[in-house]
Amino acid sequence: MxxxxxxxxxxxxxxxxxxxxxxxxxxxxxxxxxxxxxxxxxxxxxxxxxxxxxxxxxxxxxxxxxxxxxxxxxxxxxxxxxxxxxYRRPAPETPVPYEIQTVYEDDDLLVVDKPPFLATMPRAAHITETATVRLRRATGNEELTPAHRLDRMTSGLLLLTKRRDIRGAYQELFAARQVFKRYTAIAPELDLAVPTVWRSHIEKRHGEVASNNVKGAQPNAETIVRSVERLQPAQEDALHRVHETEGPLARYLLEPVTGRTHQLRVHMCAAGAPILGDPVYPVVKAFGDEDYSVPMRLKSIEIAFEDPLSGQARHFAAQSDVV
CATH class of the missing domain: 3.10.290 (Structural Genomics Hypothetical 15.5 Kd Protein In mrcA-pckA Intergenic Region; Chain A)
Structure with a gap:
């Protein structure tokens, strides 16, 4: 086609x-x-x-x-x-105090580790403080474009194309769910037999911040929980101090089979383990009421696919895990 x-x-x-x-x-x-x-x-x-x-x-x-x-x-x-x-003139924005790290680069692609609080693309109040605008300005390449999106609060691997004539091939790859993805999240520990599969019907209504699980509807979202590992005491204590929480914490390895809006966040919350630092689930915080020292603990750590141009197997991994 x-x-x-x-x-x-x-x-x-x-x-x-x-x-x-x-x-x-x-x-x-x-x-x-x-x-x-x-x-x-x-x-x-x-x-x-x-x-x-x-x-x-x-x-x-x-x-x-x-x-x-x-x-x-x-x-x-x-x-x-x-x-x-x-051309619109962007309103002043509060700088996001995190840097974007380059994971991989060649003549066609740029893969970066996006920090939390930085939106992928310009939207609403977040225009210049976005990964796309920052990277275009840093590289001087105005054709640099993400092939997919990460939530503003989610950190991790983001793939961008460097030329307009190839962007469609990679964007279609992600849209067609032909990309293998893995995330890690930190949340209250659940007693789960792994692997566990979560399926539900998720809807995102226009004008609402949060997506919703619709009971009784045909599932359209699927997440595989590959592992649940209790954190070491020192790391657990440090996170409790930052997030003002208590109780056992665990690192979850998640594989989204589908890609609904906020899918991993919705499924984790519905299972009784909302992700640490999530400003939407289970309670939506007021706009602008955020502390850059308290990020959401969800990170894209792995993507793999067959390159649509060369047919080569591609695999990228984040250089650090969610912390």
């Missing part, structure tokens, strides 16, 4: 960020200036200096365009259904 080719964006990525594509919803035409000003004003997270003067400067520099890359003038009428492209 031929891979679907995505059209090139009329504005190239800049400073690690792709241009925004905004469709005029209607019902009436409006000037391009009024349209862009309204879009920026309605942003939940916007830069305080992104004023009408800053918008006019975008027009003067030819940085507001249509799908064919033709520049738009401030007084041009934008018809309903028309797509307009321009």
């Amino acid at each position: 031929a891979r679907k080719k995505h059209p090139r964006q009329p504005l190239p990525p800049r400073g690690g960020l792709s241009a925004s594509r905004i469709r005029h919803p209607g019902p009436d035409p409006t000037t391009a200036f009024e349209f862009v000003v309204r879009v920026i004003a309605e942003q939940r997270h916007r830069h305080p200096e992104d004023t009408e003067e800053a918008v006019m400067e975008r027009f003067a520099q030819g940085q507001v365009v249509l799908i064919d890359a033709s520049p738009v003038n401030p007084d041009d009428l934008i018809q309903p259904g028309t797509d307009v492209f321009f």
